Amino acid sequence: MTPVSINTGRLRSPFYPRLAELDSLNTWHNWAGYSSAEALYCEDMEYFAIRNSTGVFDITPMTKYRITGPDALDYLNRLVTRDMRKIKPGRVAYAIWCDDQGQVIDDGTIFHLREGEYRLCSQERHLAWLTTAAIGFDVTVKEETAEIAALAVQGPTSYSVLKNMGIDGLDSLKPFGLIHHQIFGTELMVSRTGFTGDLGYELWIDPDKAIDLWDALFAAGKLHGIQAIGTHALDLARKEAGYLAPFEDFLPAETTVRTGRTRSPLEIGMEWLVDFNKDNFNGRRALLKEKAEGSTWRLVKLDIEGNKTADHSYIYADDKKNSDEIGFITSAAWSPVCKQNIALGTVRTPHGKPGDNVWVEVYYQREMHWNRVMAKATVVDKPFWFPARRGMTPPAPF
Amino acid sequence: MINKYDAIVIGAGHNGLVCSALLAKAGKNVLVLEANDQVGGAAITREFADGYSVSACAHLLYKIQSQVEKDLNLNINLASDNLSTIVLSEVGEHVTYCGNKVTGVNESDQKNFAEFFKRMTRFSDLLNTYLNKPPPRLGTKNKKDLFTLAMLGFDLRRMGKVEMREFLRLIGMNIYDELDERFESPLLKGGLSLDSVLGTHLGPRSPNTILTYLFRMAGKHGTLSTPKGGMGSVTKAMSDSAKAAGVEIITNAKVKKVIIEKGTATGVELNDGTIYNSEIVVSNADPKKTMLELVGARNVETRFTHRIDNIRMKGNAAKLHIALNKLPTIKGFSESDYSQRILIAPDENYVERAFNSAKYGESSPLPVLEITFPSIKDSSLAPSGCHVMSAVVQYAPYQQKSDWNEEARTNFKNDIFSVLKQHMPDIENCCLSSEILTPLDLEKEFHITGGHWHHGELTLDQFMFVRPVAGSAQYQMPIDGLYLCGAGSHPGGGISGASGRNAAQVILKREKR
Numbered sequence: 001m002t003p004v005s006i007n008t009g010r011l012r013s014p015f016y017p018r019l020a021e022l023d024s025l026n027t028w029h030n031w032a033g034y035s036s037a038e039a040l041y042c043e044d045m046e047y048f049a050i051r052n053s054t055g056v057f058d059i060t061p062m063t064k065y066r067i068t069g070p071d072a073l074d075y076l077n078r079l080v081t082r083d084m085r086k087i088k089p090g091r092v093a094y095a096i097w098c099d100d101q102g103q104v105i106d107d108g109t110i111f112h113l114r115e116g117e118y119r120l121c122s123q124e125r126h127l128a129w130l131t132t133a134a135i136g137f138d139v140t141v142k143e144e145t146a147e148i149a150a151l152a153v154q155g156p157t158s159y160s161v162l163k164n165m166g167i168d169g170l171d172s173l174k175p176f177g178l179i180h181h182q183i184f185g186t187e188l189m190v191s192r193t194g195f196t197g198d199l200g201y202e203l204w205i206d207p208d209k210a211i212d213l214w215d216a217l218f219a220a221g222k223l224h225g226i227q228a229i230g231t232h233a234l235d236l237a238r239k240e241a242g243y244l245a246p247f248e249d250f251l252p253a254e255t256t257v258r259t260g261r262t263r264s265p266l267e268i269g270m271e272w273l274v275d276f277n278k279d280n281f282n283g284r285r286a287l288l289k290e291k292a293e294g295s296t297w298r299l300v301k302l303d304i305e306g307n308k309t310a311d312h313s314y315i316y317a318d319d320k321k322n323s324d325e326i327g328f329i330t331s332a333a334w335s336p337v338c339k340q341n342i343a344l345g346t347v348r349t350p351h352g353k354p355g356d357n358v359w360v361e362v363y364y365q366r367e368m369h370w371n372r373v374m375a376k377a378t379v380v381d382k383p384f385w386f387p388a389r390r391g392m393t394p395p396a397p398f
Numbered sequence: 399m400i401n402k403y404d405a406i407v408i409g410a411g412h413n414g415l416v417c418s419a420l421l422a423k424a425g426k427n428v429l430v431l432e433a434n435d436q437v438g439g440a441a442i443t444r445e446f447a448d449g450y451s452v453s454a455c456a457h458l459l460y461k462i463q464s465q466v467e468k469d470l471n472l473n474i475n476l477a478s479d480n481l482s483t484i485v486l487s488e489v490g491e492h493v494t495y496c497g498n499k500v501t502g503v504n505e506s507d508q509k510n511f512a513e514f515f516k517r518m519t520r521f522s523d524l525l526n527t528y529l530n531k532p533p534p535r536l537g538t539k540n541k542k543d544l545f546t547l548a549m550l551g552f553d554l555r556r557m558g559k560v561e562m563r564e565f566l567r568l569i570g571m572n573i574y575d576e577l578d579e580r581f582e583s584p585l586l587k588g589g590l591s592l593d594s595v596l597g598t599h600l601g602p603r604s605p606n607t608i609l610t611y612l613f614r615m616a617g618k619h620g621t622l623s624t625p626k627g628g629m630g631s632v633t634k635a636m637s638d639s640a641k642a643a644g645v646e647i648i649t650n651a652k653v654k655k656v657i658i659e660k661g662t663a664t665g666v667e668l669n670d671g672t673i674y675n676s677e678i679v680v681s682n683a684d685p686k687k688t689m690l691e692l693v694g695a696r697n698v699e700t701r702f703t704h705r706i707d708n709i710r711m712k713g714n715a716a717k718l719h720i721a722l723n724k725l726p727t728i729k730g731f732s733e734s735d736y737s738q739r740i741l742i743a744p745d746e747n748y749v750e751r752a753f754n755s756a757k758y759g760e761s762s763p764l765p766v767l768e769i770t771f772p773s774i775k776d777s778s779l780a781p782s783g784c785h786v787m788s789a790v791v792q793y794a795p796y797q798q799k800s801d802w803n804e805e806a807r808t809n810f811k812n813d814i815f816s817v818l819k820q821h822m823p824d825i826e827n828c829c830l831s832s833e834i835l836t837p838l839d840l841e842k843e844f845h846i847t848g849g850h851w852h853h854g855e856l857t858l859d860q861f862m863f864v865r866p867v868a869g870s871a872q873y874q875m876p877i878d879g880l881y882l883c884g885a886g887s888h889p890g891g892g893i894s895g896a897s898g899r900n901a902a903q904v905i906l907k908r909e910k911r
């Protein structure tokens with residue numbers, strides 16, 4: 001046998017040289033085996049780039065699987081809870097998938113690249129599950145994370161930036177649509193997707209052309225306030241959009257040991273993604289039962305009084321003593337753009353219906369000493385941040 | 399033609415027939431669809447040479463459950479009963495055992511054998527109670543399940559502390575160590591080793607071979623008989639009983655798929671496109687074929703599919719049929735010896751060595767054999783004065799390296815004949831024609847995945863609560879209205895009818911709710 005050499009160290013994205021040039025904070029962390037910057041120069045400024053101009057985030061580490069073969073559609077339809085038959089070529093679907101017990105394994109996006117050819121992207125790695133799920137299907141599941149470099153280009157000026165770059169077809173590109181564009185002698189895939197809840201795109205290209213893409217993008221965005229950003233800025237933006245993060249707002253079922261710590265889609269506000277009219281999908285039997293018998297948990301979006309961030313707080317029922325503990329906060333932030341104290345949390349049913357009041361026990365530190373306040377909070381239905389430009393086609397130019 | 403039934407049974411193997419008869423007796427309108435041109439599955443009689451017939455797969459009756467015989471009013475005509483097992487010695491000093499008696503061994507072996515037999519039958523009796531009912535589910539609050547589990551514990555304890563400890567010590571163990579501790583005679587140890595590994599992918603040194611031995615003894619304590627007219631007459635009697643109860647049986651009707659709508663079985667579709675509807679679909683086909691081919695992975699969950707896909711069920715037992723112009727000479731044999739069950743398994747290490755090859759995808763160069771000459775007591779099987787030999791030969795791995803090409807088949811046949819010749823020097827002169835069925839052939843002829851004796855290896859990890867797989871041991875599959883009734887479900891293979899009977903009980907109980 002010839003020895004194979006495997007890089008066991010942390011990987012660097014093909015954009016790393018450019019990110020390293022811009023980086024002055026040196027705060028890198030591990031994302032699926034890659035170095036990913038938490039922030040490059042100032043997380044607040046990076047966040048405002050997303051909301052006021054254009055923020056560019058390196059999503060190369062996002063796990064990508066190519067799914068092809070005669071049974072690709074049937075395979076995906078059994079894998080995820082929504083009906084993939086409705087996702088035509090050139091469209092993207094946000095989707096979740098469950099284990100046999102109907103507990104969420106992860107969420108992700110599925111790109112219908114061309115007829116019968118799909119790419120599934122998720123934050124965590126899932127090759128073992130996806131391969132197991134392929135038993136009995138004529139389908140090929142191939143990990144292609146390292147074969148594609150990708151950038152998220154998000155913010156109100158992102159449309160103009162990409163137009164400046166000479167990308168056609170953006171005017172008619174609707175949210176969750178994708179187009180293919182020829183550039184640098186290769187194919188650039190542009191999808192109107194993202195994790196910020198704002199107008200934005202994601203660009204997908206051969207890693208050899210990554211630097212070319214970066215340079216062209218930043219040249220085109222120079223006058224439109226384009227900025228590279230890190231994960232902290234993105235994390236704040238996703239909370240404002242009400243998006244969930246695995247390991248924070250739910251635990252991927254495949255890696256969770258304790259019973260009762262996982263969540264079903266119905267328990268994390270994803271019922272709209274579950275299509276019981278489909279003949280079958282993984283977890284369907286369990287979820288039908290849960291629907292009939294009632295769920296244990298409910299995910300809530302909270303608008304909290306005051307300005308003290310409610311990280312990891314307990315949530316209490318709105319009764320006489322406010323001492324009936326009903327759940328806890330999983331993600332919290334002060335939202336600069338909404339000027340709201342926001343949080344995502346999980347509470348026991350029947351608590352937490354939209355419009356309900358609950359109480360949040362917030363601890364905060366002032367010069368070493370801890371203080372505690374009970375802050376009233378309202379359960380809201382809609383995302384905290386949902387600008388009209390996010391859905392506008394064509395988006396407004398700048 | 400009406401196409402709507404109360405229940406459809408896929409496959410007219412003996413378990414399918416038993417199940418259908420019991421459903422019909424309970425008032426159901428039942429249809430049985432069989433792929434082959436005759437009923438019986440692996441329990442049939444067929445001609446393999448002009449004028450010569452044999453039981454084409456299973457050939458000895460030792461597990462048929464008395465409850466099944468009673469429930470179906472079966473009247474099985476036996477050609478021979480209470481057969482002895484003779485383990486051949488090249489020099490004619492054979493060892494013969496039957497019940498708790500053994501001859502051809504020293505006094506200490508005789509005494510130990512009686513003791514061994516007593517203990518093994520006591521344990522197999524305990525086991526047998528649980529083979530004839532659906533296994534309890536683990537981790538549920540269902541009263542019946544909890545009660546059955548408690549009974550199991552109670553029954554174990556009731557044997558007394560020493561026996562219980564012994565049971566728990568033995569149940570996962572290999573037969574080799576147990577035999578080596580007890581006996582001296584190599585032939586006796588060889589014969590009992592073969593008894594334990596017949597039909598499995600196990601050698602006598604493999605763990606679990608005491609379980610397989612107990613399974614063999616369960617019910618009738620290993621008492622052997624042959625039915626008149628071959629095994630086909632048993633399934634003929636079963637199908638007669640089923641028909642009398644109103645069951646409709648269609649042969650040459652291969653089911654292509656189970657029709658499933660939103661997680662519920664609604665009927666089946668045949669290869670020719672014919673559709674039959676029913677709210678209850680029962681499959682006598684093995685679990686892999688049923689779930690992966692007839693139902694399809696898309697209709698069931700991922701982990702469940704994974705478990706089904708991982709069921710170990712690669713057969714190792716081949717079948718040899720020989721048309722004989724006269725009985726071959728066997729040294730030291732009296733006339734009546736020929737009509738017994740004859741083993742070639744000279745010692746326990748020989749059996750283990752025969753298994754070695756199977757691990758690496760090769761057939762045994764020195765195979766072990768279980769031989770019968772059924773025509774001696776049943777003249778219907780061969781022209782007068784002539785005979786047939788029916789033998790199970792191990793090991794012939796399903797996944798033979800060359801996929802059983804002509805060369806591999808010829809080599810294996812030659813190996814078998816060399817072994818036979820050592821005990822029957824004139825066998826080649828007696829042989830008019832012969833047929834060998836490898837597990838691959840058995841898979842084709844009987845539609846059993848892997849051609850496996852038990853429709854799935856009979857080992858502790860695929861036994862009782864976890865047969866065929868964890869979470870579905872009670873015949874009900876995770877599709878509403880879909881059940882298994884074949885050997886791949888609890889308790890396992892052999893002509894016993896237990897799976898079919900248990901399944902029918904479960905189905906009828908569910909229906910009542």
Ligand SMILES: Cc1cc2nc3c(=O)[nH]c(=O)nc-3n(C[C@H](O)[C@H](O)[C@H](O)COP(=O)(O)OP(=O)(O)OC[C@H]3O[C@@H](n4cnc5c(N)ncnc54)[C@H](O)[C@@H]3O)c2cc1C
Pocket residue numbers: 408409410411412413414431432433434437438439440441455456457458459460461597651652653654682683684687692713715716717790840843844845846849850851852853883884885886890891892893894897
């Ligand atoms: C070589 C060998 C020797 C054996 N010797 C003995 C022995 O001596 N004594 C003993 O007790 N046991 C013996 N056995 C074991 C015994 O034969 C089996 O365990 C038993 O026959 C299983 O019965 P069953 O009814 O569950 O399944 P089967 O007999 O396999 O019946 C299943 C039926 O389903 C049908 N079927 C499958 N798919 C379809 C479809 N798609 N559409 C329609 N029909 C379908 C098949 O054609 C078959 O008729 C032996 C096994 C082997 C392999």
